[in-house]
Amino acid sequence: MQATLPTTPSFDRAAERARVQQERRRSAMIDVFVTLGTIALALLIGFLVMLIVGKDPILAYASLLSGPLSRSIRTGRWIEDATTLIILGLSVSIPFRARQFSLGAQGQMFMAAMVAAVVAIYLPMPPVVAVLLPLVAAMIVGFLVGLLPGLMKAYLNANEIVSTLMLNAVIVLLYDFLLTNVFTPPGSQSLRSELIQPNSMLLRFTPLVGVNLGRANLAVLFAAILVFAVWVLLNRTPFGYEIRTIGANEKFARYGGINTRRTIAWSFAIGGAIAAVAGVHLVLGVHQRLIPGIAAGLGFEGIVVALLARNNPLLIPVTGLFYSYLRVGGDIMEQEAAVGAEIVQVIQAVIILLLTAQVLVDYVKARNQRVREA
Amino acid sequence: MEQALQVIFSATFIAAVLRVTTPILLPALGGLIAELGGVANIALEGIMLTAACAGVLISIATQSEWLGLLAGVAMGVLMALVLAFFHLNLKADIILAAIAINILASGGTIFVVFLLTGDKGSTSALVSKQMPFVEIPIIKDIPLIGPIVSGQNLLTYVAFIAVALVSVFLYRTRAGIHLRAVGENLEAARSVGINVRAQQYLALALSGLLAALGGVYLSMGYVKFFARDMTAGRGFIALAAIFLGGKTPLGTMIAALVFGAAEALSVQLGNLRVPNQLVQMIPYVATLVALVVYALVQRQRAIARQRKFRQTQAV
Numbered sequence: 137m138q139a140t141l142p143t144t145p146s147f148d149r150a151a152e153r154a155r156v157q158q159e160r161r162r163s164a165m166i167d168v169f170v171t172l173g174t175i176a177l178a179l180l181i182g183f184l185v186m187l188i189v190g191k192d193p194i195l196a197y198a199s200l201l202s203g204p205l206s207r208s209i210r211t212g213r214w215i216e217d218a219t220t221l222i223i224l225g226l227s228v229s230i231p232f233r234a235r236q237f238s239l240g241a242q243g244q245m246f247m248a249a250m251v252a253a254v255v256a257i258y259l260p261m262p263p264v265v266a267v268l269l270p271l272v273a274a275m276i277v278g279f280l281v282g283l284l285p286g287l288m289k290a291y292l293n294a295n296e297i298v299s300t301l302m303l304n305a306v307i308v309l310l311y312d313f314l315l316t317n318v319f320t321p322p323g324s325q326s327l328r329s330e331l332i333q334p335n336s337m338l339l340r341f342t343p344l345v346g347v348n349l350g351r352a353n354l355a356v357l358f359a360a361i362l363v364f365a366v367w368v369l370l371n372r373t374p375f376g377y378e379i380r381t382i383g384a385n386e387k388f389a390r391y392g393g394i395n396t397r398r399t400i401a402w403s404f405a406i407g408g409a410i411a412a413v414a415g416v417h418l419v420l421g422v423h424q425r426l427i428p429g430i431a432a433g434l435g436f437e438g439i440v441v442a443l444l445a446r447n448n449p450l451l452i453p454v455t456g457l458f459y460s461y462l463r464v465g466g467d468i469m470e471q472e473a474a475v476g477a478e479i480v481q482v483i484q485a486v487i488i489l490l491l492t493a494q495v496l497v498d499y500v501k502a503r504n505q506r507v508r509e510a
Numbered sequence: 511m512e513q514a515l516q517v518i519f520s521a522t523f524i525a526a527v528l529r530v531t532t533p534i535l536l537p538a539l540g541g542l543i544a545e546l547g548g549v550a551n552i553a554l555e556g557i558m559l560t561a562a563c564a565g566v567l568i569s570i571a572t573q574s575e576w577l578g579l580l581a582g583v584a585m586g587v588l589m590a591l592v593l594a595f596f597h598l599n600l601k602a603d604i605i606l607a608a609i610a611i612n613i614l615a616s617g618g619t620i621f622v623v624f625l626l627t628g629d630k631g632s633t634s635a636l637v638s639k640q641m642p643f644v645e646i647p648i649i650k651d652i653p654l655i656g657p658i659v660s661g662q663n664l665l666t667y668v669a670f671i672a673v674a675l676v677s678v679f680l681y682r683t684r685a686g687i688h689l690r691a692v693g694e695n696l697e698a699a700r701s702v703g704i705n706v707r708a709q710q711y712l713a714l715a716l717s718g719l720l721a722a723l724g725g726v727y728l729s730m731g732y733v734k735f736f737a738r739d740m741t742a743g744r745g746f747i748a749l750a751a752i753f754l755g756g757k758t759p760l761g762t763m764i765a766a767l768v769f770g771a772a773e774a775l776s777v778q779l780g781n782l783r784v785p786n787q788l789v790q791m792i793p794y795v796a797t798l799v800a801l802v803v804y805a806l807v808q809r810q811r812a813i814a815r816q817r818k819f820r821q822t823q824a825v
Contacts, residue, residue, distance in 0.1 A: 189625055237605050292805035297552060297605065298753050299801055301746045305794040313787035436609055443606060476624040481617025488610035493600035 166504060167446060170497050175458075178486040182479050196473040200480075203468030204461050212341070212350030214457075214464045216422055219352070220414050221463075222359045222456035224438025226366045227410035229447040232439075233370060234379045234403045235386070236289060240300035241411040242435030243307035244281045248274035248415030250311055253319070253329060253426045256336035256419065266335035267420060274412040281307070282408020286401035296404070304435065312428070319426050329426035338421040353421035358413055359453070366410070366449040379403055411438075437463075440484055443491060459484070521657045523774060528658065531770030532666045533558070533724045533732060533741075538748035538755075538762045539669075539676045540720030545752055546680060547713025548693035553593050553608035554721045555745025556615030561586035561725030563619040566638045566736040567626065575639035579726050586722020587715055589615065594714040598707050612745075620738045632737035641665055641731045663731040665723060670763070672720065677759040689713055721745065750797040756804060765800075769793040 179197075186193035199206075204214040224241055231238040252270035261269055285303060288294040319329035338353040370376035378399045381389040390396045418430050441459050445451035466480035490496065537554040544551035564585035569578030593611050596602040624630045641664045650660035680686040691699040692709045700706050724744070729736045747769055754768070755761030776789040 288802060288805070292802060292809070294801040294805045295550075295753060297550075298746075298750050299798060302750055302794045302797045302801075305743065305746075306791050306798075309787040309791045309794075313785055316787075317785065436613060439606075439609060440613075476621045476630065478617035478621040478624070481613050482621060485610040485614035485617065488613070489596055489602065489607060492602035492606045492610070493596055494602060495600040498601075 162504075163501070166501055167497075170500055171444060171446075171491065174487055174490045177490060178483045181486050182483040185479065185482065186475060191475050192473065196469050196475040196479075199472040200462070200465040200469040203465040203472070206468070208347045209350045210464060210468060212348065212352040214460055215341075215352035215356065216350065217460040217464055218457045219355050219359050219421075220417055220434065221437055221441050221460045222453050223362060223414040223417065224411060224434060225441030225445065225452040225456050226359075226362050226449055227407045227414065228438040229366065229442040229445070229449060229452060230370070230379065230407045230410070231286075231403045232383075232442055233447050234382045234400055236286075236400055236403055237297050238282070238285065238300050238404050238407055239297055239435065239439075240282060240285055240303055240404070240408065241414075241438050242431065243300070243304035244278045244408045244411035245415035245418070245431040245434065246304075246307050246311045247281050248278045248412030249419045249426065249430050250314065251277045251412075252416045252419045253332060256332035257319075257330055257425075260333065261335060263335045266333060267338065270336060270420060271413070271416050274416045275409045278412025278415070279405045279409040282411070283401060283405035286404025289404070290397040290400040311430075315426055315428060327428050331425050332420065336420055337424050338417075340421075351422045353417075355413075355417040355421040358417065359456075362410060362413065363449055363453055366452075369406075370449060375399065375402070414438075440488060443488060521655075523778065525658045525662070526774045526777075527767065527770045528662060528666055528670075529732065529770075530773045531766050532663070532669045533728045533744050534748050534751060534769050535669045535763060535766040536665070536672065536724030536727065536748075537717075537721040537745050538751040538766050539672050539759065540717035540724075541748050542752045542755075542757065542759060542762050543676065543680070543689070543720070544713045544717035545757060546693045547689045547710055548696060549594075549597065549604060549710045549713055551590070551593070551608060551714060551717045551721075552605060552746070552749060553589065553611040553615075554717070554748050555741050555743065556608075556612035557586045557589045557718050557721040558725030558728065558741045558745050559615040559619055559739070560589050561722035562729035562740060563623065563725075563736045565726040566633055566729045567622070569639040569730060570633065570636050573637075573639065575641055575730060578639055578730055579641065582726035582730075583719060583722045586725060587718040590714045590718020590721070591711070593718075594711050597714075598710055616739055619736070623736060623738070630738065632735050632740075634735035634737070636735075638734055638736075639730060640734050641727070663727065665727040665731050668723060669727075672723075673759050673763045676720075680759065685709075685712065721748075724748070747793070750794070753804060754797050754800040768796065 183193045183197065186196055204210050224245075227241055227244075228238070252274040255270040255273050256266065259269070281303065285294075285296050285299040288299050289296040315327060315329065320327055321330055338355050340351060340353045341347075341349040342352075368376075370379065378389065378394045378396075381392065381394060382396055382399055386396060389399075414434075415431060419426065423430060437459070441452060441456045444455035444459065462480050462483065466477035469475055469479075470477040537558055541551050541554050561582035565578040565582030567578075568581035569575050572578070589611055593604070593607055596607045597604040620630060623633060627633055627636060629635060643661055643663050644667060646660040650656045678686075680690060688699070688704045689709045689712065691702075691704060692706050693713075696706055699709075725741065728740055728744075733740075748766070751762050751765040751769060754765035755763070772789065772793040776786040779786060779789050
């Protein structure tokens with residue numbers, strides 16, 4: 137059998153491998169360069185917008201870019217927000233890697249928050265278990281909430297954008313309904329549930345370090361563990377290989393013998409389980425009870441974080457920290473420079489538009505190639 | 511229960527359904543054109559929002575509702591063209607680019623309104639114009655039908671007339687048939703000499719136009735001000751209406767009416783102490799079910815087609 141393999145005399149396996157690896161490194165370098173360039177360009181556009189509308193862009197940018205570090209409580213808000221965004225980014229990155237546009241993170245978070253709160257409020261538990269049980273319960277429910285649109289997409293080819301958005305709407309309404317009619321204790325002045333039992337509360341950093349870090353808490357560890365877990369899942373397991381192959385070319389994956397339907401459905405479901413962790417963070421760590429709109433407006437933020445990191449789990453902490461820095465900085469800028477924090481959203485939108493513009497990236501790469509060949 | 515039935519079968523209720531259907535129907539028709547052209551437009555929400563904002567601001571500045579309408583529509587089409595440019599020329603993924611447009615619209619409108627009025631919530635402190643409400647002579651005096659059909663906002667009539675126009679455009683004109691051909695099979699369309707990029711630009715521009723009309727209706731018909739994120743997901747509901755309606759203009763209209771009825775009902779039932787969240791859920795659950803049913807029907811059709819094909823092969 138071996139004799140029939142054609143052998144090219146000039147083929148040097150080691151050299152070829154070195155060449156491929158060098159190529160890959162260069163490509164990654166260009167990606168990083170393009171991302172940084174895009175961010176710089178977007179910030180410049182924001183700067184020009186402020187200049188045009190007659191605001192003081194230097195004052196605004198000073199508070200935007202130094203704000204989160206100016207007081208410890210603001211730093212705490214940054215850590216707290218980044219934890220949520222990093223987990224969300226990881227959650228989104230798995231279906232996105234398989235080129236499935238699951239936009240269900242919003243609903244999954246609300247559902248998980250509800251489940252975690254029910255367990256943590258009504259079921260007396262010893263320490264540690266009181267954190268783990270709500271977490272596991274929420275993750276199972278998040279898994280199921282993700283699985284539904286996954287199955288619909290994989291086996292029925294039902295548009296996942298529409299199905300996940302509809303599911304989000306249903307869950308948010310359900311949350312609203314249950315919070316109003318069930319979780320809010322009778323006679324309560326405001327719309328909110330009871331506090332969760334003290335054993336379930338995630339330890340906050342403030343008493344640990346003696347500096348007021350607000351509501352930042354040990355869920356940071358969850359985020360760190362998940363970064364590693366998602367990296368292993370995507371890069372070191374057969375399932376991850378299947379996801380990446382489907383993302384590169386679904387037909388090829390199917391012809392290659394991958395059960396694409398099952399893998400697609402699972403990618404939604406695992407994304408759901410991870411988004412649930414973000415919901416748990418909001419209940420056990422941040423608010424310690426259910427409040428109206430607990431995860432409102434976070435739905436699309438995870439997408440930005442994952443996109444900036446090009447769905448690479450090891451880069452998601454970097455982009456999550458960066459993006460929540462802008463979010464928190466934006467609020468501070470609004471207080472201090474009277475420039476609407478929404479300029480951050482404008483900057484964010486410009487970043488996404490430029491990063492997804494494949495032609496721009498290809499142009500940079502082609503130019504780089506030409507320069508090297510010349 | 512009796513009370514509820516009385517509410518549903520009253521003329522004022524049906525008139526209310528038409529009112530709340532309008533800002534779903536218009537973007538849904540736009541989204542339908544884009545969908546059939548093979549360029550799914552999930553930026554309807556953002557386009558509506560920008561148009562709603564631009565319309566109100568220009569009508570405040572000029573005190574003319576027509577210039578406001580013009581500005582709103584121009585802004586909406588512009589946003590759609592930005593999306594088209596990034597997708598068709600710069601090869602950006604259309605879904606991610608559309609998400610960016612939505613974020614841009616949400617942040618950008620609040621930023622501009624805050625800048626011009628110092629108020630982040632809304633422009634309600636300023637006097638803006640409204641599109642005219644039309645009293646139709648003779649019809650308005652017919653009992654029952656009169657209060658429903660007559661006295662609606664101009665853009666409500668535009669929305670329902672647009673259903674017919676979009677139908678004719680898609681199925682009876684050269685451009686519409688080419689557009690659907692592109693959506694059906696891009697390569698095949700290109701191979702017979704259709705300018706694919708031009709068709710998709712057209713599809714997105716038209717979807718921007720219709721969504722913008724929906725946005726202008728919201729801020730200059732339904733109410734008389736712009737409020738932050740006032741579209742409240744209608745652009746996404748419109749998207750659902752397209753699928754619920756089986757991707758046809760008539761079906762989309764019926765689906766939009768179902769959504770409108772559910773919304774109007776939730777307002778009414780709220781007065782009757784039925785939890786309105788549960789009523790509001792109905793259209794979304796219906797869409798999920800419809801997605802599954804639609805997919806199953808499509809699959810049955812595909813299987814039937816294949817069987818027929820095999821039979822002809824065997825002969």
